[in-house]
C-alpha cells in the first residue's frame with residue numbers, strides 16, 4: 342500500500358488527496374495543514390466580506406470528519422510540517438494545539454503550501470487595523486472588524502485581483518474606498534488600454550484611485566503615501582502580492598526557480614522524484630514560450646492535482662504548461678485574459694500582431710446584449726495565438742475560454758473564423774466576436 346503525505350489542505354492539497362483516492366482505493370493518505378479550516382474557497386472570501394455570499398460556512402467544502410468518511414483521507418488540521426527528511430522519506434510535524442512533535446513517513450510527498458501576503462516594511466503595518474486576505478481566518482477577522490467597528494473609510498493597497506474584488510465588496514457595504522496602486526495603471530497582467538477601462542469603471546462606481554504611489558507609513562487613522570498625500574482611513578487592506586511558501590522546500594534543498602516557486606517538471610515532480618509541488622508555491626512553464634512560469638490561481642492548482650493523482654496511479658499525463666488564464670468582475674464589467682499580454686510579448690522580444698474587435702455579446706436586437714472588446718495577439722509568421730484579452734459585459738469569459746482552447750489545440754488566429762460556435766439571439770450572433778477576429782486576421 343502506497344503512503345502519501347500532503348502538505349496543505351486547501352486549493353491544491355485537499356483536491357489532490359481526493360483525486361488520488363478516486364484512482365487508488367488502497368493508498369494511505371495523510372494531509373497536514375497548520376490552519377484550522379480545510380478545503381474552503383478562498384476565491385469566495387471577498388464576497389463573504391461584502392455580504393454577497395450570506396452564509397460564510399457555504400464556502401467550506403468539507404471538514405476532516407466528512408473527508409475521512411467520504412474519501413478515507415486523514416486530515417490533521419493545526420499541524421505544521423516543520424521539515425522534510427528526504428533520505429529517511431519522513432516529514433517532521435508539530436501539533437500546534439498540544440505542542441507534540443512526531444514524524445510521518447511517506448512514499449510520495451505532495452507540497453501544496455500556497456503563499457503568504459506580501460507586506461511592505463513600513464511603519465504601522467503591525468496595527469490591528471491593517472489586514473491582508475489570504476485565508477478563512479483573515480476573512481473572519483476583516484468581517485468581524487467591519488461588523489463591530491462600523492468603519493466608514495477604507496484604503497485598499499494594490500490594484501490586482503484581490504484588491505479590486507475587495508474594493509468592489511467594501512463599496513457594496515457602503516464604505517468610502519480609496520485604492521492605492523504602485524504602478525501607473527492597475528491590473529498589470531492586462532494590456533494598458535484594458536486596464537484603463539477598469540479604472541474608468543472604478544471612477545463611475547465612486548472608488549477613488551491613486552496610482553503611481555504606495556503607503557509610506559500609517560499612524561492612527563492617518564495614512565501617508567509616498568507622493569506626500571495624507572489620507573484618513575479606519576482600516577487598510579493590503580493586497581500587494583503573494584510570496585510563495587517555499588521554506589520547507591528550500592530547507593530540503595529542492596530547486597527553487599527564477600519565479601520564486603518550487604521548480605517542477607511536466608508531472609509536477611520536483612528535483613526529488615518522490616516529492617511533487619502544486620498550486621501557488623509551484624513553478625512550471627509557460628505554454629506559449631516554454632519559459633518558467635508561476636500562476637497562483639485555483640484552476641492551475643486543480644489541473645496540477647489531477648496530473649499528480651494520475652502520475653501516482655500509473656498514468657503519465659504530461660502537463661502542457663500554464664497560460665495564466667484569469668477573469669475578474671469589477672462592478673458591471675468583466676475582464677479576462679489568457680497567455681501573453683503586450684508587455685510580456687515586448688519583454689520577450691517576440692514578433693506579434695494584434696486583432697481587436699468590439700461588438701455585441703449577443704444579438705443587438707435582443708434586450709440584454711452588452712458590448713465586449715476582444716483583443717488577440719498572435720505571431721504574424723506562424724499565425725499561432727500568443728494571448729488574448731477581453732473586457733465588457735456578459736460573455737467575456739466565454740470568449741477567453743474559446744481562445745484558451747484554441748491555444749491549447751495549436752490553432753492559428755485564422756482558424757477562429759471557422760469555429761462553429763453556439764448561436765441563438767440571447768447568447769451570441771451568427772458571426773461571434775471570435776469568428777470576427779478570424780475574419781479580420783485573414784484580411785490583415
Ligand code: FAD
Pocket residue numbers: 348349350351352353354373374375376382383384385386387420421422423453454455456474475476503586589619620621622637638639640642
Ligand atoms: P492554498 O489554498 O493557499 O493552501 C495552502 C495551505 O497550506 C494553507 O492552508 C497553509 O496554511 C498550508 N500550509 C503551508 N505551509 C504549511 C506547513 N508547513 N505545514 C502545514 N500546512 C501548511 N484563484 C482563482 O483562480 N480565481 C479567483 O477568483 C481567486 N480568488 C482568490 C481570492 C482570494 C482572496 C485569495 C486569497 C485567493 C484567490 N484565488 C483565486 C487563488 C486561489 O485561492 C489559490 O490559487 C489556491 O487556493 C491555491 O491553492 P494552494 O493549495 O496552492 O494554496
